[in-house]
Amino acid sequence: MSFSPKVVWKEFSHSKIGITGIVILAVLFFMSAVAFVTIPLESFKTWNDPTSWLLYPKSAQPAWVNYFQSEKIPEHLILKPASTSQQIGPVYFLTNSFAVNYQYDGFPSDFIYQYTAKYSGSPLLQISVTRPDGIKMQLVSTSLPFVNYTATYGSMIFSTQDVIAKNIASAKNKYAFPLDGVSSEKIIFSELDKNQVLKGLYVFRVHLYDVSEKPTLVKSNLILGGKVYGIMGTDELRRDLSVGLLWGTPLALFIGITVSIGSVILGLLYGVYAGYKGRATDEVLMRFNDIIYAMPALPLLIILAVTIGNSIFLMVGFLVIFGWVGIAKVSRSMALQIKTLQYVEASKLMGQKDYKIIFKHILPQLLPYAFASIAISVPAAITTEAGLSFLGLGDPTFPTWGQILHDASSYSAAARGMWWWILPPGIMIAITGLAFVFMGQAMDGIINPKLRH
Amino acid sequence: MGFKKFLAKRAITMFGVLMATLLVTIILVGSNMDSISKQSAAQEIRQQVTNNKSLLSSFKTTAQLDSYISNEIKQRITALGLDQPWYSPQRIGLSMYKILTLDFGHAKFLTSDSGSSDVRDIILEKLPRTILLFTTATAIVSVLGIFLGTVAASKVNSKIDKITSGFAIISSSFPVWWIGVLMIFVFAFLYPIFPARATPDLSVTDPGYWGSLLYHMALPLITLVIIGFGSWAYLVRNFLVGVLQEDFIMAKRAAGIDEKRILYSHALKNAAPPIVTILALSLSGSLGGAIITEAVFDWPGMGRLYFEAISVLDLPVIIGATYVLTAFFLVSVFVADVLYGYFDPRVRRE
Numbered sequence: 001m002s003f004s005p006k007v008v009w010k011e012f013s014h015s016k017i018g019i020t021g022i023v024i025l026a027v028l029f030f031m032s033a034v035a036f037v038t039i040p041l042e043s044f045k046t047w048n049d050p051t052s053w054l055l056y057p058k059s060a061q062p063a064w065v066n067y068f069q070s071e072k073i074p075e076h077l078i079l080k081p082a083s084t085s086q087q088i089g090p091v092y093f094l095t096n097s098f099a100v101n102y103q104y105d106g107f108p109s110d111f112i113y114q115y116t117a118k119y120s121g122s123p124l125l126q127i128s129v130t131r132p133d134g135i136k137m138q139l140v141s142t143s144l145p146f147v148n149y150t151a152t153y154g155s156m157i158f159s160t161q162d163v164i165a166k167n168i169a170s171a172k173n174k175y176a177f178p179l180d181g182v183s184s185e186k187i188i189f190s191e192l193d194k195n196q197v198l199k200g201l202y203v204f205r206v207h208l209y210d211v212s213e214k215p216t217l218v219k220s221n222l223i224l225g226g227k228v229y230g231i232m233g234t235d236e237l238r239r240d241l242s243v244g245l246l247w248g249t250p251l252a253l254f255i256g257i258t259v260s261i262g263s264v265i266l267g268l269l270y271g272v273y274a275g276y277k278g279r280a281t282d283e284v285l286m287r288f289n290d291i292i293y294a295m296p297a298l299p300l301l302i303i304l305a306v307t308i309g310n311s312i313f314l315m316v317g318f319l320v321i322f323g324w325v326g327i328a329k330v331s332r333s334m335a336l337q338i339k340t341l342q343y344v345e346a347s348k349l350m351g352q353k354d355y356k357i358i359f360k361h362i363l364p365q366l367l368p369y370a371f372a373s374i375a376i377s378v379p380a381a382i383t384t385e386a387g388l389s390f391l392g393l394g395d396p397t398f399p400t401w402g403q404i405l406h407d408a409s410s411y412s413a414a415a416r417g418m419w420w421w422i423l424p425p426g427i428m429i430a431i432t433g434l435a436f437v438f439m440g441q442a443m444d445g446i447i448n449p450k451l452r453h
Numbered sequence: 454m455g456f457k458k459f460l461a462k463r464a465i466t467m468f469g470v471l472m473a474t475l476l477v478t479i480i481l482v483g484s485n486m487d488s489i490s491k492q493s494a495a496q497e498i499r500q501q502v503t504n505n506k507s508l509l510s511s512f513k514t515t516a517q518l519d520s521y522i523s524n525e526i527k528q529r530i531t532a533l534g535l536d537q538p539w540y541s542p543q544r545i546g547l548s549m550y551k552i553l554t555l556d557f558g559h560a561k562f563l564t565s566d567s568g569s570s571d572v573r574d575i576i577l578e579k580l581p582r583t584i585l586l587f588t589t590a591t592a593i594v595s596v597l598g599i600f601l602g603t604v605a606a607s608k609v610n611s612k613i614d615k616i617t618s619g620f621a622i623i624s625s626s627f628p629v630w631w632i633g634v635l636m637i638f639v640f641a642f643l644y645p646i647f648p649a650r651a652t653p654d655l656s657v658t659d660p661g662y663w664g665s666l667l668y669h670m671a672l673p674l675i676t677l678v679i680i681g682f683g684s685w686a687y688l689v690r691n692f693l694v695g696v697l698q699e700d701f702i703m704a705k706r707a708a709g710i711d712e713k714r715i716l717y718s719h720a721l722k723n724a725a726p727p728i729v730t731i732l733a734l735s736l737s738g739s740l741g742g743a744i745i746t747e748a749v750f751d752w753p754g755m756g757r758l759y760f761e762a763i764s765v766l767d768l769p770v771i772i773g774a775t776y777v778l779t780a781f782f783l784v785s786v787f788v789a790d791v792l793y794g795y796f797d798p799r800v801r802r803e
Binding site: 287290291294295296298299300302303304306307308379383386387390391392393405408409414415417419422423425426429430431433434437438441 | 466467469470473474477478481482485622623625626627628630631632634635637638641642643649737740742744745748749759760763764766771774775778779782783786
């Protein structure tokens with residue numbers, strides 16, 4: 001019955017699945033760290049805010065599907081600028097250039113230039129594109145609203161704007177096919193003799209001229225609309241699923257680990273106290289335990305979530321309410337055995353206080369069991385929370401994996417074949433669960449040597 | 454302690470649990486429920502007054518009419534006992550008594566397929582379908598699981614043992630409902646073999662109804678079996694491995710009894726008590742899990758009813774369904790206890 005941490009660790013390190021579990025867990029913790037570092041807290045708070053996802057494509061597949069296809073689907077590109085500035089006489093001259101090596105087999109669905117400029121006066125904004133065949137096209141030439149002090153002004157220029165179509169029309173004689181009714185991006189990215197994608201390097205240049213002061217572009221993005229995006233694709237609400245999945249990792253770990261540690265501590269103390277005290281205390285405590293044990297957890301969890309609230313912290317509390325009972329039962333019967341050991345009885349006879357006996361002599365004996373229980377009860381906590389979120393009862397402000405699956409099912413992703421919306425969250429739930437199951441199995445093998453045959 | 458006393462003790466505990474669950478439910482939904490019953494009482498009075506033309510014409514001003522109606526409503530609320538706060542012992546006692554006698558009242562929004570809004574009718578209509586699906590699944594899963602588990606236990610550390618254990622661990626890590634969504638994606642949309650919605654599209658009176666019901670049941674059933682039998686086999690295997698290390702098995706081996714016979718008739722018999730308990734418990738557990746599974750497959754049983762009731766906050770249905778689900782859950786826990794006590798007399802003596 002007695003295990004020193006050293007022995008346990010030695011046995012554990014020999015168990016292949018135990019090590020596998022630890023490795024998976026380490027990867028998940030690494031992903032959480034990446035989420036904290038790379039994705040600022042604000043951007044995950046804006047998960048449910050549609051305006052923060054405007055630049056992203058709707059229901060785009062992951063970009064890597066192109067590796068498995070002969071026809072390359074155009075990727076949704078959010079291009080960052082290379083910036084240069086000059087001063088020629090009194091004129092300040094700012095250039096942002098966006099280069100893209102366009103190698104896809106379809107036209108971009110549109111393009112958008114989004115900018116926020118800081119200037120005074122009324123600078124001139126010009127956008128042009130140089131195609132792979134050297135043809136240069138002027139797209140936009142417009143002046144920004146006049147101000148006589150330094151101000152910031154933000155706006156967007158869309159490929160659907162008439163001014164672009166008019167500017168392109170001047171190059172009409174270069175094309176061998178009529179341009180009427182063909183949208184701007186299909187002209188810009190087209191070969192000259194037939195309306196087919198011209199592959200190669202396109203350079204979009206944005207010029208800003210001002211005389212009174214040096215202008216700056218605080219924000220400057222060129223978006224080429226496409227049907228595939230990023231590592232994980234996007235959902236119906238244009239949200240980048242990789243952000244949601246990445247943020248789901250610390251959330252799932254938080255829920256799983258807090259719930260299981262909370263349940264185990266509560267159950268351990270409750271069970272040991274009942275077992276150690278015995279008699280009437282034991283009887284009353286165990287009857288109460290029986291009552292909670294036999295309650296149907298899911299229906300009550302649903303009612304709790306509906307009536308009391310569904311914040312993620314409340315959810316953790318609710319899960320603990322139903323999580324501690326089994327552990328209390330086992331630790332009580334273990335405490336019953338330990339308290340009959342001679343050294344425990346001896347210290348009792350010497351007048352040692354009850355809580356000291358419990359904390360010094362009984363609880364340490366139960367630690368290996370406690371660790372195994374923590375590992376084993378994590379997956380259940382994660383899947384239950386995911387299930388509640390899937391039913392739409394989770395905390396809507398956090399992108400948990402269950403929440404993502406809930407959104408997927410409410411936009412009937414399965415019926416529309418949006419596998420990239422359904423598969424990854426479920427696989428993440430399972431992998432996280434597996435990591436803990438593996439570790440629990442390894443611990444179990446150490447505590448119950450009978451199972452190892 | 455005799456078996457009868459053991460039974461009585463368990464039965465009393467179970468009844469206590471039923472009452473406690475009911476009490477918790479009523480307390481949680483109490484204040485909402487209160488305003489709903491008051492509203493429906495007021496609505497009833499208004500309806501009565503507007504339908505009664507002669508009464509309506511006897512009022513000269515609208516103020517008179519209003520004061521008459523509010524007076525009537527007050528009287529009705531007192532008559533129904535709604536004037537006391539919802540947490541008063543009388544009202545909680547009354548609601549508990551009503552629910553115990555299966556008087557759940559009328560649903561706010563939901564109706565049964567035949568159009569009745571009586572919660573009891575709705576539940577009686579949905580319950581058999583849930584039992585059909587989950588009992589069938591549990592039966593298939595347990596037979597498959599016991600068979601596979603026994604094979605695995607007889608050849609510990611063989612390939613089949615490792616595959617079974619591995620499959621059990623991996624399959625139990627996936628949420629059932631997620632596998633359900635995947636199954637719908639693959640077998641209803643990618644390869645349209647089964648219908649995506651498990652609700653049969655024929656009416657109950659149609660002669661083809663049962664065929665259609667079974668056809669619609671196939672996908673949820675397959676999902677439940679796939680996700681369930683692995684962990685079953687694993688449990689059975691572990692119980693059997695434990696039993697096979699007992700001295701009496703060694704003695705039988707030494708006596709030269711055929712290994713197959715030891716496994717199937719001696720070891721399996723001794724592993725029966727925990728297996729039977731797990732059977733009863735998994736049946737009850739699956740009823741709770743039915744809420745999500747049925748919501749995914751759109752299977753028209755208790756689980757989906759519960760889900761629908763939650764989404765429109767139809768409290769009478771929520772309370773009724775919770776009560777029935779709890780009752781079923783407790784009955785199976787009780788049966789598990791009794792069977793265990795019957796098979797293993799040591800439990801009774803605790």
